[in-house]
Amino acid sequence: xxxxAKELVGLLESGQQDAANQLLDQMRTERDxxxxxxxxxxxxxxxxxxxxxxxxxxxxxxAAHDIPDARERLKYVIAMTExxxxxxxxxxxxxTPLVSQLTVQASDFHKKMDKLMRREMQPGEFRAxxxxxxxxxxxxxxxxxxxxxxxxDVILAQDYQDLTGQVIRRVITLVQDVExxxxxxxxxxxxxxxxxxxxxxxxxxxxxxEGPVVDKTRxxxxxxxxxxxxxxxxxxx
Amino acid sequence: MAYDKNMKILIVDDFSTMRRIIxxxxxxxxxTNTQEADDGATALPMLQVGNFDFLITDWNMPGMQGIxxxxxxxxxANLASLPVLMVTAEAKREQIVEAAQSxxxxxxxxxxxxxxxxxxxxxxxxxxx
Numbered sequence: 001x002x003x004x005a006k007e008l009v010g011l012l013e014s015g016q017q018d019a020a021n022q023l024l025d026q027m028r029t030e031r032d033x034x035x036x037x038x039x040x041x042x043x044x045x046x047x048x049x050x051x052x053x054x055x056x057x058x059x060x061x062x063a064a065h066d067i068p069d070a071r072e073r074l075k076y077v078i079a080m081t082e083x084x085x086x087x088x089x090x091x092x093x094x095x096t097p098l099v100s101q102l103t104v105q106a107s108d109f110h111k112k113m114d115k116l117m118r119r120e121m122q123p124g125e126f127r128a129x130x131x132x133x134x135x136x137x138x139x140x141x142x143x144x145x146x147x148x149x150x151x152x153d154v155i156l157a158q159d160y161q162d163l164t165g166q167v168i169r170r171v172i173t174l175v176q177d178v179e180x181x182x183x184x185x186x187x188x189x190x191x192x193x194x195x196x197x198x199x200x201x202x203x204x205x206x207x208x209x210e211g212p213v214v215d216k217t218r219x220x221x222x223x224x225x226x227x228x229x230x231x232x233x234x235x236x237x
Numbered sequence: 238m239a240y241d242k243n244m245k246i247l248i249v250d251d252f253s254t255m256r257r258i259i260x261x262x263x264x265x266x267x268x269t270n271t272q273e274a275d276d277g278a279t280a281l282p283m284l285q286v287g288n289f290d291f292l293i294t295d296w297n298m299p300g301m302q303g304i305x306x307x308x309x310x311x312x313x314a315n316l317a318s319l320p321v322l323m324v325t326a327e328a329k330r331e332q333i334v335e336a337a338q339s340x341x342x343x344x345x346x347x348x349x350x351x352x353x354x355x356x357x358x359x360x361x362x363x364x365x366x
Contacts, residue, residue, distance in 0.1 A: 041303070082252070082254055083251070085257075086253075086254060086257070089254070089257055089258070089261065093261070108302065126301040129250050180340070186325075207333075209296060209297040209302065209327055210327070210329075211297055211326050212326040212328070212347070213326075213328045213329075220329055220330055220331070220332060221330065222327040222328045222329075222333065222346060223328075224346065225345065225346055225353050226351060227346075228328075228333060228344050229347050231330060231333050232333065232337060232344060233335070235337050237337060
């Protein structure tokens with residue numbers, strides 16, 4: 001800057017007005033370029049700060065509302081499925097003895113009818129059979145209505161599938177949103193290469209209990225009872 | 238003790254519906270003398286005083302897990318020979334190996350069928366009996 005100023009003074013002193021003007025323009029342009037680049041930097045920083053602020057807001061909202069809400073929703077899924085399983089078993093446990101009873105009665109009457117057809121039945125026995133049959137039809141009608149009632153209740157108990165399905169779908173959306181925010185965070189403050197590498201890397205086998213395995217391609221787990229039996233027999237079981 | 242239908246069975250699972258399913262299946266197989274516990278910590282004292290003949294346990298439970306219950310049973314002189322069947326969703330090969338090495342008598346992976354349960358119980362008591 002100082003050398004340019006000296007050069008300018010020199011040019012003015014020696015009366016080279018055109019060259020002095022040119023130099024002056026050049027100096028001004030340089031300043032403008034620097035200024036623009038500074039403003040550019042500031043603008044970018046401001047933009048990033050605003051974006052971060054938005055992201056902060058979303059993450060805050062995830063932590064404050066969405067994730068606790070998802071937890072409550074998943075608890076609801078556990079409660080609903082438990083209730084449905086119990087309701088189904090309640091219904092079927094009521095039906096099972098009725099069906100067994102009907103089976104016994106049917107085979108009993110079958111035997112008696114065979115006896116009748118073979119003409120081996122005494123008149124007294126026959127009268128008793130008729131009375132029993134009438135009582136049986138009375139009872140059976142009631143029992144079958146009961147069975148029907150319980151079976152429709154079992155069907156109704158399956159409505160949990162729709163309700164829990166909706167809840168789980170919402171939670172999946174939330175998980176996707178959280179994933180998106182995490183990726184943005186990594187883009188802004190972290191290392192995208194690491195993320196890509198991590199995605200491509202083979203997942204290390206997990207230790208400890210983990211419940212049902214969903215990934216059908218995993219090699220470190222059994223897929224069904226046959227695999228268990230094969231493994232145990234290879235161990236000498 | 239070859240296959241006594243009156244044998245006393247303890248069913249250990251943290252989900253009451255699963256206990257109920259197992260209890261129902263056992264009843265269909267003729268075993269009606271069953272009791273329930275919801276984790277290892279509850280089950281172990283019951284086993285120690287309850288004179289049980291057979292233990293069916295889940296693995297993944299809050300409190301004391303099934304594998305630790307199995308190890309505790311094997312370490313207890315009075316219970317060491319109690320037949321233990323594991324019914325669990327845990328499916329890692331290393332877990333099955335661990336259960337086998339800890340002295341499990343049978344391993345059923347969930348979801349399972351009534352037939353599998355019957356088969357494994359038969360097999361256990363063929364060998365034990």
